[in-house]
Every structure is written in structure tokens, then in C-alpha cells.
Amino acid sequence: xxxxxIFYALAALTVGSAALVAxxxxxxxxxxxxxxxFMGAVGIYILLAADFVxxxxxxxxxxxxLVLTIFAVMLTAGIGDVKVSNRAVGTGPxxxxxxxxxxxxxxxxxxxxxxxxxxxxxxxxxxxxxxAFLGDYVLPFEVASLVLLAALIGAIVISRHEVRE
Amino acid sequence: xxxxxxxxxxxxxxxxxxxxDLVAAIVVxxxxxxxxxxxxxxxxxxxxxxxxxxxxxxxxxxxxxxxGPQGFLQWLADGIKIICKExxxxxxxxxxxxxxxxxxxxxxxxxxxxxxxxxxxLILADxxxxxxxxxxxxxxxxxxVLMAGWASNNKWSLIGGVRSAAQxxxxxxxxxxxIFPVVLMTGTLSMQGIxxxxxxxxxxxxxxxxxxxxxxxxxxxxxxxxxxxxxxFDLPEAESELVAGFATEYSGWRYACFSMAxxxxxxxxxxxxxxxxxxxxxxxxxxxxxxAMNVLEVITFTVKVLxxxxxxxxxxxxxxxxxxxxxxxxxxxxxxxxSFVNMIGTAVWVAIWPDGNVAIGYIMFxxxxxxxxxxxxxxxxxxxxxxxxxxxxxxx
Numbered sequence: 177x178x179x180x181x182i183f184y185a186l187a188a189l190t191v192g193s194a195a196l197v198a199x200x201x202x203x204x205x206x207x208x209x210x211x212x213x214f215m216g217a218v219g220i221y222i223l224l225a226a227d228f229v230x231x232x233x234x235x236x237x238x239x240x241x242l243v244l245t246i247f248a249v250m251l252t253a254g255i256g257d258v259k260v261s262n263r264a265v266g267t268g269p270x271x272x273x274x275x276x277x278x279x280x281x282x283x284x285x286x287x288x289x290x291x292x293x294x295x296x297x298x299x300x301x302x303x304x305x306x307x308a309f310l311g312d313y314v315l316p317f318e319v320a321s322l323v324l325l326a327a328l329i330g331a332i333v334i335s336r337h338e339v340r341e
Numbered sequence: 342x343x344x345x346x347x348x349x350x351x352x353x354x355x356x357x358x359x360x361x362d363l364v365a366a367i368v369v370x371x372x373x374x375x376x377x378x379x380x381x382x383x384x385x386x387x388x389x390x391x392x393x394x395x396x397x398x399x400x401x402x403x404x405x406x407x408x409g410p411q412g413f414l415q416w417l418a419d420g421i422k423i424i425c426k427e428x429x430x431x432x433x434x435x436x437x438x439x440x441x442x443x444x445x446x447x448x449x450x451x452x453x454x455x456x457x458x459x460x461x462x463l464i465l466a467d468x469x470x471x472x473x474x475x476x477x478x479x480x481x482x483x484x485x486v487l488m489a490g491w492a493s494n495n496k497w498s499l500i501g502g503v504r505s506a507a508q509x510x511x512x513x514x515x516x517x518x519x520i521f522p523v524v525l526m527t528g529t530l531s532m533q534g535i536x537x538x539x540x541x542x543x544x545x546x547x548x549x550x551x552x553x554x555x556x557x558x559x560x561x562x563x564x565x566x567x568x569x570x571x572x573x574f575d576l577p578e579a580e581s582e583l584v585a586g587f588a589t590e591y592s593g594w595r596y597a598c599f600s601m602a603x604x605x606x607x608x609x610x611x612x613x614x615x616x617x618x619x620x621x622x623x624x625x626x627x628x629x630x631x632x633a634m635n636v637l638e639v640i641t642f643t644v645k646v647l648x649x650x651x652x653x654x655x656x657x658x659x660x661x662x663x664x665x666x667x668x669x670x671x672x673x674x675x676x677x678x679x680s681f682v683n684m685i686g687t688a689v690w691v692a693i694w695p696d697g698n699v700a701i702g703y704i705m706f707x708x709x710x711x712x713x714x715x716x717x718x719x720x721x722x723x724x725x726x727x728x729x730x731x732x733x734x735x736x737x
Binding site for chain 1: 435438468469470473474476477478480481483484487488490491499502503506507509510513517530
């Protein structure tokens with residue numbers, strides 16, 4: 177009962193902040209509203225007893241990605257002008273894309289057989305995640321880090337372009 | 342916390358057979374209030390007086406010594422004065438974000454106290470991911486600082502906020518990487534688990550466990566100072582260039598929130614280093630009395646943290662501010678590569694000596710003692726050549 181109340185409060189926080197991100201007239205408000213969406217996700221992870229994932233979400237998304245986004249937005253000119261900052265292709269295409277996405281997601285939610293665990297005891301997850309990363313899933317993990325390394329090198333090459341010329 | 346609750350119930354503080362959940366909830370709530378109202382907030386105030394005194398003595402001045410014994414109540418006088426000030430919100434400022442920003446900074450200051458390990462049983466929540474939580478929630482400060490900088494609608498504020506963001510995001514990387522050597526050795530992220538992996542004697546601390554952790558401790562301390570916007574890394578509020586940086590337009594209670602969080606963060610920086618590298622609350626087992634042991638452990642922990650706070654004041658009084666290019670160079674060209682070397686070096690060390698190498702601990706501790714002795718000898722040498730009556734009387 178209490179868990180349901182907390183879940184709906186967190187879901188309202190997440191969805192409300194996400195709506196503010198999408199509909200705000202000011203891109204700086206949109207960016208700061210992301211904080212609410214990320215914090216709601218952290219809360220839901222904690223509610224699901226995924227302690228490690230919750231902390232990594234906080235560290236990476238709030239501490240890293242949100243700050244970089246705000247940093248980029250603040251260096252942009254004309255942030256009060258929605259036509260510049262939140263440009264859209266138009267209402268028609270947007271309704272079609274959003275409608276198709278909503279139908280697909282609803283279909284997926286309806287078709288899935290949801291398993292409900294009988295007894296749920298929160299347990300530490302860090303050991304299991306670490307063992308999975310460096311045990312069964314070591315190849316995908318290393319491939320993902322290779323992709324990140326390529327992105328890093330690409331960023332350096334692009335940013336040092338003028339030095340080469 | 343669980344042991345404390347069980348002990349309280351066993352001693353019959355709450356009568357016979359109390360409802361365990363309710364007792365636990367009440368104890369956690371009361372302890373949170375005590376930690377916040379009795380430790381965190383007064384610390385943020387008192388440390389401003391300590392810093393002004395220490396700073397004054399280092400610069401051969403007297404410092405605030407009028408309000409109360411040795412000026413100890415100066416922080417209360419300052420606090421009352423600042424609350425009585427007019428709360429100004431500039432017309433051109435974005436008033437909603439302007440009002441929200443100080444509370445976000447305050448939130449990032451309050452949240453870490455939940456995992457502050459004061460003693461073996463005094464910790465509000467011994468999270469399984471404690472140290473990760475600590476670093477994650479302290480990073481929330483930067484959102485509040487950026488919000489304040491943008492909402493003030495002032496060029497100095499905005500530059501201060503953007504500098505702060507760049508600085509905190511960069512220095513989070515060496516700070517995070519310097520935590521991993523300790524995690525590699527203990528195999529846990531819990532604050533109490535990390536402290537239990539160390540002993541009370543300095544040669545059993547992770548600071549002296551191997552050369553890599555020693556370097557990691559120093560990098561973590563410097564990076565934490567940079568994340569807390571302390572001199573020599575206080576570019577976000579460089580007085581000579583930016584008036585007061587992101588806090589320029591703030592006054593009254595909102596300004597007090599910023600300054601209290603800033604000084605209070607010194608305790609959190611000290612607590613992270615103490616937990617990871619200085620043995621936390623570890624104290625030799627001298628008595629079987631649980632209460633007495635806990636009191637001794639709280640004192641040990643606090644003394645270590647306050648020593649680190651003092652060192653940061655000392656640094657602030659003696660080092661000049663770095664330039665922005667020096668700041669980023671130090672982080673990306675030196676701290677980050679050295680942190681990677683620390684991590685790999687510790688991994689190899691743990692693979693060779695899984696139970697640690699105590700001999701190295703003794704050697705490094707002996708080296709530290711020799712270094713400290715030489716340092717004190719030099720200090721005494723310079724004191725002899727200077728005006729004794731000013732320097733050796735700390736209570737003018």
C-alpha cells in the first residue's frame with residue numbers, strides 16, 4: 177500500500193518533470209526540469225531495490241549529463257526564443273510519430289506476461305552486477321567500452337581540427 | 342544503527358516489547374534531526390569563526406575576538422545579522438529559479454550526512470553503496486550553483502556558475518578514480534565496511550597501505566577541495582574578478598544558505614578522506630562498555646576530520662589562486678593519468694599481496710613521521726627568528 181503511494185508520487189514527479197521539459201517555453205526551464213525527471217527515476221530504482229543502479233543514475237545522469245546539458249544551454253545565444261531553441265517540424269508529423277510510438281508501446285505492455293515475485297526481499301546488488309560484467313558478459317562490456325573509446329578519440333580529433341591546419 | 346536500536350530495546354528504554362518498526366522509525370528520525378541540527382548546521386557556522394581566527398593568526402592579525410570567549414559566538418552574531426537583512430530579488434532576475442537555487446545547494450549539503458560514519462553504531466544508514474552515494478549527492482551542488490548563476494541575470498554570476506560547472510565536472514573524474522583503489526582492497530562500497538577494513542594504528546590505514554593509495558589520498562583531497570570551490574581552486578567566486586561569483590546578487594537568508602553549505606562541505610570533504618584513508622572511527626578496544634567505546638570513536642573520527650578541515654584553512658591562507666588554464670591542466674594532464682596508474686597499481690598490488698603488505702605500511706608510516714619531524718623542526722627554526730610574543734600566544 178505504502179509502496180504504491182510512493183511509486184505513484186515518484187511516477188508523477190518523473191512524468192510531470194518530463195512534460196515540463198517538453199512543453200516549457202524556456203529552454204533553461206526545460207533543462208532544469210530534467211533534474212526532476214532524473215531524480216524520479218532514481219527514486220523508482222531505489223523502490224525496486226536496485227541500489228547500485230540508482231546511485232550510478234544519480235552520478236552519471238545528474239552529476240554528469242545534466243550538468244553538461246546545462247553548461248551547453250548556457251553557452252547558447254537566444255535561449256528565451258522558443259522558435260530557435262525548441263524547433264519543431266510541425267504538428268501533423270509529430271502527431272503521426274507520437275501516435276505510432278504510443279500504439280507500439282501499448283501493444284508491448286498489453287502483450288507482455290508480467291511475472292510477480294511472491295516474496296520480495298531487498299538484497300545488495302553490487303556483487304552480482306560486478307560479477308556479471310566481468311564474468312558472463314565480459315565481451316559486450318568490453319565492446320561497449322571500445323565504442324566509448326572511439327567516441328573519445330573522435331571528440332579529440334574534431335576539437336583539435338584547427339591545430340592540424 | 343541497527344545495533345543501537347537493538348541495544349535501546351534490550352535496555353528497556355521504550356518499555357517491554359515495543360513495536361520494533363515504530364521504535365526504529367522514531368530513533369532514525371530523532372537521530373537525523375540531532376545530526377542535522379546539532380552537528381551539521383552549527384558546524385557550518387562555527388567553522389567560519391575558526392577559519393577567520395586561523396587565517397588571522399597565519400597572517401599575524403588578531404581576528405574576531407570580541408563576541409563571547411575568544412570571539413567564539415561570532416558565528417551567532419553573524420547569523421542573526423544576516424537573517425535580519427533585507428531579502429533582495431533583482432527585478433531582472435528569474436525569481437522562481439532564483440529562489441529555488443539556495444535550497445538545492447543546501448540539499449546537496451544535507452544529504453551526505455545520512456551516511457556519515459561517526460562511530461561503529463552511530464550512522465544513520467549504512468548503505469551498501471555508501472561511498473558512491475556520498476560522491477553522487479555532493480555533485481548535486483553544481484546544479485544549484487548553475488541555477489543561481491543563470492537566474493541572477495548578471496554576467497559575473499553566470500561566469501561564476503559556468504566556471505563552477507566546468508571545474509566540478511572535471512574534478513569529479515580524478516576524485517571518483519581515487520576512490521577505487523580503496524574499493525579494490527576492501528571489496529565493498531559501504532562506509533562502515535571500508536572503515537572495518539582498516540585498523541586503529543596508522544600503519545594499518547589505507548593511506549599507508551601502498552604507495553599508490555598514498556598518492557590517491559592526496560589526489561582525492563585536492564580534487565575534493567576543487568569540487569568544494571575552496572582556495573586555491575575558488576575560481577567560481579574569485580573576489581578580484583567576479584565580485585562574489587554565483588552568489589553576487591544574493592542577500593539575507595539565501596546568501597546564508599550558500600555560505601553555510603560551502604563551509605559545511607569542508608566537514609564532508611574531511612569525512613570522505615577520513616573514512617577512505619585515515620581509518621575512520623577505529624579506536625583500540627580499551628573497554629567493553631559500548632557507550633564509552635562509541636564516545637571514543639566519535640571523538641577519534643571528529644578529531645581526524647577537524648584536522649583535515651584545519652589543513653584546508655591553512656592551504657587557503659597560504660596558497661594563491663590558480664589560473665583557469667592551470668586548473669584544467671592539473672586535472673586532465675596530471676590528476677587523471679596518475680589516478681589511472683593508482684588504480685592499476687593497486688590492482689596489481691592486491692593480486693600480489695591479497696592480505697596487504699604490513700611491512701610497507703610500517704616503512705611508509707616511518708617515512709611520514711620523519712617528514713613531519715623535519716617539518717616541525719623547520720617551523721620551530723622560523724619561529725625562533727620571528728616575534729615570539731605574537732606567534733606563540735594563540736589567545737590574544
